[in-house]
Amino acid sequence: MRPIVVTVGTDTSAAPQRLWDLLTDWENQGEWMREAADFAVTSPQRCGVGVTVATTVRIAGIATRDRIRVDIWQPPAEANPGHLGIVHLGWIKGRGDIRLTTLPDGRTRLAWTERLQPPLGPVGATGMRLLAPLFARTFRRDLALLRTLAEHP
Template identity: 35%
Template sequence: MSGSVRESRVAVAHTCPAPAGRVWDTLVDWELHDRWMVLTRARGGSGEGARVLAFTGIGPVGFSDPMEITGWRPPSDDAPGHCEVLHRGAVVRGRGRFDLEPLPGGRCLVTWSEWVRLPPGPVGRLAGPLVRVLTASLFRRSLRNLGGLARRRSRSGRD
């Protein structure tokens, strides 16, 4: 396997203090990404087959992350939903997925999973653990931000 690309899964979960529908609406409103996702802004369409273009970085320094939505099922009050993307960029390649599960009391469990393709050989083996730790930390912070933003939007009645 020394010449093959390795895939590393990173997954974090967070209970958001807002209903699943409101969390979904906030999550897939790409123009809001810079308000909750650490170091990332985005724009794009909705529904399976739509394209999303994200940019991760500070100011002009960073990288583009073009994606295609490959799975799209909004949650209901009593049924889970998900948004899955395929990263097609030069820097980030692989799959990403958000699963939303409605919880009692107007809350929602969000699980964010990414399957990141690592370089082959020793670089990939060494980078894997570091990528997982750093990425998980940023994902946790982003999901806390998402929950807070969705809660504020829910209270304000904003659509």
Template identity: 30%
Template structure:
């Protein structure tokens, strides 16, 4: 079963700046709680085929999420394929310009639920928690982008 989660946030900053912030993989921990991301292929991970690894959580509750960039269309869209043991499916980052000084960031997850029937039964419980965590991260992302825009604008 595939589960979908999509959230958006409007940002008072240019689309290109939002793109630069959301695709700065090692800096994602500055706006995504309890997450560390690193590139696992050569370079900065900003290209088709690049691989990434994210660890989300603390201690024994941490989950490693390995990913490969399967679509790269800067500064508008990036799709990653989650390839880990627990997190599988596609993650989609989209930046939509709303004029010269505003953008909308859309984060979608199309997840293949793990653990068979247990995963399907647990999704109604996990979904609101995941939604709350992503919404929190998106508000932090917007603040970070807006602060960078004010500092450089």
């Protein structure tokens, strides 16, 4: 079954490090990711590959407990503006990638891609394809909130 792919992005005046700090402040992600709540780090470590986090996600009236594991941890550095990759381990499987890019004008571009594997076979795939525009709208709202937090600490 093909994954549902949702890609959103935003440009901001915030520095890559400021964005990284907000992205990896696990327990406070609900400040910009309004469809999620009850974040809890479930691994002994809080940073790096292998961090695991659990959260409750609610979209379109459907709530599920999502567990993620970080599989790419590239914080901002001179040669690399940043890449955070996660694997979804809950009811909906898949992965998410957030990449930071420094633009020529000094702004930062944040690109977020989710590749979600529908549960429940063809029925789940049909439902998720119908919900894909809602996912995109939700993720765009999330990035607008994140941008506001990053630009106005």
